[in-house]
Amino acid sequence: MKRLYCWLGIIALLISAQTWAQQNISGSLSGTLGPGTYLVDGDCQVSAGQSLIIVPGTTFLHTGHFTWNIYGSLHAVGTSSSPIVFTHQSPNMLNKWAGIRFQQGASSSSVLIWCQFLWSQNGGSPYSEGGAIYSDHVAITIRNCIIDYCHASDGGGIYLDDADNSIIDSCTITNCFANSGGGIQINGSNVYIANCAIGNNSSTST
Secondary structure, three states: OHHHHHHHHHHHHHHHHHHHHOOEEEEEOOEEEOOEEEEEEEEEEEOOOOEEEEOOOEEEEEOOOOOEEEOOEEEEEOOOOOOEEEEEOOOOHHHOEOOEEEOOOOOOOOEEEOEEEEOEEEOOOOOOEOOOEEEEOOOOEEEOOEEEOOEEEEOOOEEEEOOOOOEEEOOEEEOOEEEEOOOEEEEOOOOEEEOOEEEOOEEOOO
């Protein structure tokens, strides 16, 4: 019986080691991620011409102030029961991450559906706009998402910079803070916002 317990312990350790080895991510990403939990230990990027698909039930725990820069296409589509979560590594509040940034030239096919963006911040170098989500002239679709406890110099939750034809639908944006645009700030026009709960956000501008 002791020998059986020993083998079971060794198998458990091997499985644990393999699982842990797959958890740390950073750098250039493409293909499919998830499900499971990943420790983000550096900036992440989807390069031009590349696509990243994130499946339901995937959680990203950021170990520091790291950014996701999207130059290609990002499809992060969860479900109501298995959302995709971007947050800091608890309980260290200093590990707030730096949000997702759709850079000019990125694909307008990018979608964020049933995602949660928690405890992100931007307010200095290298970025100051868009606590959780920033788009620079890229039409993006955000549906059924939760953005909570995020802040930036401008656009505590979301900042859309001439991202015409973007869609923000059925989202909850709360407890965000900025100098201007506590929950959302839009520079431009033709942005569709509907069925959203936006409240308890604040800004210092009058």
